[in-house]
Amino acid sequence: MSTVIYPGSFDPCTNGHLDIIRRASKIFEKVIVAVLCNSSKAPLFSAEERVQFIKDAAKDLPNVEITSFSGLLVDFAKKNNAKIVIKGLRAVSDFEYEFQMALTNHNLCRECETIFIPASAEYMFLSSSIVKEIASYDGDLTGLVPPDLVPVLRHRFGFC
Amino acid sequence: MSTVIYPGSFDPCTNGHLDIIRRASKIFEKVIVAVLCNSSKAPLFSAEERVQFIKDAAKDLPNVEITSFSGLLVDFAKKNNAKIVIKGLRAVSDFEYEFQMALTNHNLCRECETIFIPASAEYMFLSSSIVKEIASYDGDLTGLVPPDLVPVLRHRFGFC
Amino acid sequence: MSTVIYPGSFDPCTNGHLDIIRRASKIFEKVIVAVLCNSSKAPLFSAEERVQFIKDAAKDLPNVEITSFSGLLVDFAKKNNAKIVIKGLRAVSDFEYEFQMALTNHNLCRECETIFIPASAEYMFLSSSIVKEIASYDGDLTGLVPPDLVPVLRHRFGFC
Amino acid sequence: MSTVIYPGSFDPCTNGHLDIIRRASKIFEKVIVAVLCNSSKAPLFSAEERVQFIKDAAKDLPNVEITSFSGLLVDFAKKNNAKIVIKGLRAVSDFEYEFQMALTNHNLCRECETIFIPASAEYMFLSSSIVKEIASYDGDLTGLVPPDLVPVLRHRFGFC
Amino acid sequence: MSTVIYPGSFDPCTNGHLDIIRRASKIFEKVIVAVLCNSSKAPLFSAEERVQFIKDAAKDLPNVEITSFSGLLVDFAKKNNAKIVIKGLRAVSDFEYEFQMALTNHNLCRECETIFIPASAEYMFLSSSIVKEIASYDGDLTGLVPPDLVPVLRHRFGFC
Amino acid sequence: MSTVIYPGSFDPCTNGHLDIIRRASKIFEKVIVAVLCNSSKAPLFSAEERVQFIKDAAKDLPNVEITSFSGLLVDFAKKNNAKIVIKGLRAVSDFEYEFQMALTNHNLCRECETIFIPASAEYMFLSSSIVKEIASYDGDLTGLVPPDLVPVLRHRFGFC
Numbered sequence: 001m002s003t004v005i006y007p008g009s010f011d012p013c014t015n016g017h018l019d020i021i022r023r024a025s026k027i028f029e030k031v032i033v034a035v036l037c038n039s040s041k042a043p044l045f046s047a048e049e050r051v052q053f054i055k056d057a058a059k060d061l062p063n064v065e066i067t068s069f070s071g072l073l074v075d076f077a078k079k080n081n082a083k084i085v086i087k088g089l090r091a092v093s094d095f096e097y098e099f100q101m102a103l104t105n106h107n108l109c110r111e112c113e114t115i116f117i118p119a120s121a122e123y124m125f126l127s128s129s130i131v132k133e134i135a136s137y138d139g140d141l142t143g144l145v146p147p148d149l150v151p152v153l154r155h156r157f158g159f160c
Numbered sequence: 161m162s163t164v165i166y167p168g169s170f171d172p173c174t175n176g177h178l179d180i181i182r183r184a185s186k187i188f189e190k191v192i193v194a195v196l197c198n199s200s201k202a203p204l205f206s207a208e209e210r211v212q213f214i215k216d217a218a219k220d221l222p223n224v225e226i227t228s229f230s231g232l233l234v235d236f237a238k239k240n241n242a243k244i245v246i247k248g249l250r251a252v253s254d255f256e257y258e259f260q261m262a263l264t265n266h267n268l269c270r271e272c273e274t275i276f277i278p279a280s281a282e283y284m285f286l287s288s289s290i291v292k293e294i295a296s297y298d299g300d301l302t303g304l305v306p307p308d309l310v311p312v313l314r315h316r317f318g319f320c
Numbered sequence: 321m322s323t324v325i326y327p328g329s330f331d332p333c334t335n336g337h338l339d340i341i342r343r344a345s346k347i348f349e350k351v352i353v354a355v356l357c358n359s360s361k362a363p364l365f366s367a368e369e370r371v372q373f374i375k376d377a378a379k380d381l382p383n384v385e386i387t388s389f390s391g392l393l394v395d396f397a398k399k400n401n402a403k404i405v406i407k408g409l410r411a412v413s414d415f416e417y418e419f420q421m422a423l424t425n426h427n428l429c430r431e432c433e434t435i436f437i438p439a440s441a442e443y444m445f446l447s448s449s450i451v452k453e454i455a456s457y458d459g460d461l462t463g464l465v466p467p468d469l470v471p472v473l474r475h476r477f478g479f480c
Numbered sequence: 481m482s483t484v485i486y487p488g489s490f491d492p493c494t495n496g497h498l499d500i501i502r503r504a505s506k507i508f509e510k511v512i513v514a515v516l517c518n519s520s521k522a523p524l525f526s527a528e529e530r531v532q533f534i535k536d537a538a539k540d541l542p543n544v545e546i547t548s549f550s551g552l553l554v555d556f557a558k559k560n561n562a563k564i565v566i567k568g569l570r571a572v573s574d575f576e577y578e579f580q581m582a583l584t585n586h587n588l589c590r591e592c593e594t595i596f597i598p599a600s601a602e603y604m605f606l607s608s609s610i611v612k613e614i615a616s617y618d619g620d621l622t623g624l625v626p627p628d629l630v631p632v633l634r635h636r637f638g639f640c
Numbered sequence: 641m642s643t644v645i646y647p648g649s650f651d652p653c654t655n656g657h658l659d660i661i662r663r664a665s666k667i668f669e670k671v672i673v674a675v676l677c678n679s680s681k682a683p684l685f686s687a688e689e690r691v692q693f694i695k696d697a698a699k700d701l702p703n704v705e706i707t708s709f710s711g712l713l714v715d716f717a718k719k720n721n722a723k724i725v726i727k728g729l730r731a732v733s734d735f736e737y738e739f740q741m742a743l744t745n746h747n748l749c750r751e752c753e754t755i756f757i758p759a760s761a762e763y764m765f766l767s768s769s770i771v772k773e774i775a776s777y778d779g780d781l782t783g784l785v786p787p788d789l790v791p792v793l794r795h796r797f798g799f800c
Numbered sequence: 801m802s803t804v805i806y807p808g809s810f811d812p813c814t815n816g817h818l819d820i821i822r823r824a825s826k827i828f829e830k831v832i833v834a835v836l837c838n839s840s841k842a843p844l845f846s847a848e849e850r851v852q853f854i855k856d857a858a859k860d861l862p863n864v865e866i867t868s869f870s871g872l873l874v875d876f877a878k879k880n881n882a883k884i885v886i887k888g889l890r891a892v893s894d895f896e897y898e899f900q901m902a903l904t905n906h907n908l909c910r911e912c913e914t915i916f917i918p919a920s921a922e923y924m925f926l927s928s929s930i931v932k933e934i935a936s937y938d939g940d941l942t943g944l945v946p947p948d949l950v951p952v953l954r955h956r957f958g959f960c
Contacts, residue, residue: 002162002187002188002189023273026273027162027244027273027275028162029162071457072454072457072459074459075457075459084187086275089255089259089276091896091899091900095249095255096411099249099278099411099445100411100445100447100450102278103278103281103444103445104445104446104450104454106280107463107464108454108459108460113183113186113187113277114278115187115246115275115276115277115278116249116275116276116277116278117273117275117276118259118262118263118274118275118276120266121263121761121762121764121765122761122762124761124764124903125761125899125900125903125904126904127900130900130904134872134904134908137871137872137875139872139874139875139908140908143907144907231777232774232777232779234779235777235779251576251579251580256731259731259765260731260765260767260770263764263765264765264766264770264774267783267784268774268779268780281441281442281444281445282441282442284441284444284583285441285579285580285583285584286584287580290580290584294552294584294588297551297552297555299552299554299555299588300588303587304587322482322507322508322509343593346593347482347564347593347595348482349482391937392934392937392939394939395937395939404507406595409575409579409596415569415575416891419569419598419891419925420891420925420927420930422598423598423601423924423925424925424926424930424934426600427943427944428934428939428940433503433506433507433597434598435507435566435595435596435597435598436569436595436596436597436598437593437595437596438579438582438583438594438595438596440586441583571736571739571740601921601922601924601925602921602922604743604921604924605739605740605743605744605921606744607740610740610744614712614744614748617678617711617712617715619712619714619715619748620748623747624747642802642827642828642829663913666913667802667884667913667915668802669802724827726915729895729899729916735889735895739889739918742918743918743921746920753823753826753827753917754918755827755886755915755916755917755918756889756915756916756917756918757913757915757916758899758902758903758914758915758916760906761903
């Protein structure tokens, strides 16, 4: 009954994203991770790759489904009979942007609610951008992304 | 199954609090509103009064239970077999304090999760303190608190 | 005598911008809305179009003049014998950027003062970017921009 | 015609407050500085003293009037046929509190508008509390308050 | 040569404070921890107790000296021939207050510099107030304060 | 012994950067200014030019060394036997980004510490971007950059 959508670019997913997915899967009956594929910025990984990375990392969580979407989040939510969107919250800058999106989505669809899950302390300052910057100089990614992603990222940046 | 606790001082409850209660009652199976009665500050209303105000205002919501508690929130949560705490989020200052409390509670009880529900735009800047300040000068409380509370507040501040 | 300048990209103007214009027109004798046409980002609408949209939406306000400018705001202000700049303030991130610009302009021209008008609660999280993102997926723009702009935006994004 | 109210505790006024008064007196036709005398906290100086300090420091500004008030600001504004409230803005924490008050006052009186004047860079972090803390240890107050106030503050804290 | 002062109330010291002390002792030649004893608020522990707690917890750090002071920090700094003040930084609200104090101290003594050391992720949301609140309900203090302080706090709150 | 690294883009250096360099040179034995040359954004000035500008402006500071680097900051720090990174802190948005970088670097190298030096009040809102924007319209750069840089910037933007 209580299905939630966890939307994002996940380019790529970090251990912070997976922590949110894991915790959400204990709170809600079903979690749909929705990989946004119409971002204007050119992503590092294709939507298919990004979906697969999360599928691999979350394969032990039976009530988590991973898919991609394009268009407005509220339209995706309606199609999936889900009214609740979850977002992780890290720093204050997150907060303002996410508030703006939550109110915008609520405006577009009165039944759509967004709720926020605070990042765990150890992931408070982790982001996909930081991961990509470190990877681009072949820095140590241990603990930042799922172990299987480390060689994938090194390869993508030409280090093996 | 998914029982959540909504703790607070609620001295008194505002329409912003009631908006959070109403929206939470649609998302979760059971909402326990927990009126904190061990605040160090002397409250304007007794815990019993504060519980009753919310009971009156939320009487049409069958899955909402209102009670008071003292002591640590995590102990109250354990006693009620609830692991999820909800908090409304308004401005940035809220955000930091609530983050601190969420991490502290998570530290005290690893299973305890806090999730945040953003205030609706019209209640973004409403608080119990503002209500009390306006009431103390017999200002207009329409739209800020449940209608039944208006004469109670006026009386408490000696205006009738 | 008290002429103020309200500068911005207005690409396109939103109901939040028009709310600021309307309120400023009641406070000050003359309001010059100044559409910036030298932004480095490629705008969705030309400066002429952006000026015209505001002219249409504010045509009932006799003390509001709409024009475009390029170059430094302080130079435009001097040319128009105006020393007061007004800016709308929404969230905290606005605040810091606008503070920086206000101090910079004051540095460039000691007589130039910037004053801030807080967004109304219902427009606190509305921006031109959000409008464009919603429009790009043919989402509902009701209440976000002047009614006449809705078909214009739909057309620009290829939906009619 | 354009009369503005500048409310505050001014316990005591600082050079930051006087900077706002001076700048506002150039923008608006009349500035009413309104010293709040119903603050719940015990002030260091009486309302009469606080009014007099500002009168002394602003005596060269003919369009500035200093008075005290108690009760709701919107009631004071109505009595004085003034619809515009000005507030200085320093740091982010100011911003949120002042936003809350601006929206609350607008709610109590639809015609009441609050506009913000950013603190000058050199007064960005000056406050009455800081002044009182420094004065309580007989620290150097030069540049923080009007020169005439320095011996008054020293005397109040028992240093002469 | 590079002596720094780390001022604070430390009522009581937390593991967050000790983390800052430990890290500062590796960066600077001498660290003077300065326990403020003229705070207006009644402390839970006397200045002597607070000094002793830090002495016990930092006894393995030879270049750390713990003492108490009253009055203005800049006067204490001058007396100790130290020009550098260090402060831990946690959340945004810290940041603004500490900035204000840093600029105020720099104003009072041009040679006085304040530098900030960011809290470690695990202590980002830990404070003396939180510790006291948890202790007042006999909550678990493990990991929040030095082990020796746990029974002291329990005793102070009447739990043994 | 206590060598610190001050990394940045410095495109170009501002008087705010030089203020940090000057103050840091009084606190630490050696300051290595490290001009980042692998930024993804196309810089206005080459790394060589940026290094030279700082060399010219800081030539009276014998314990300051200016160099460029690419790659991860922690790798550069290791190569230079430096464990301490300094960063200037201006507004709140700085704060969050810098915190993220500090924690990330600490994660990549446990011995690496970042400490923050608050901007002086007069440079609180100065940045390289603001300088470039003003220069692009031939605005007055006095007091924002070292005097020698003014004609260089004017020339780069085609004004002489």
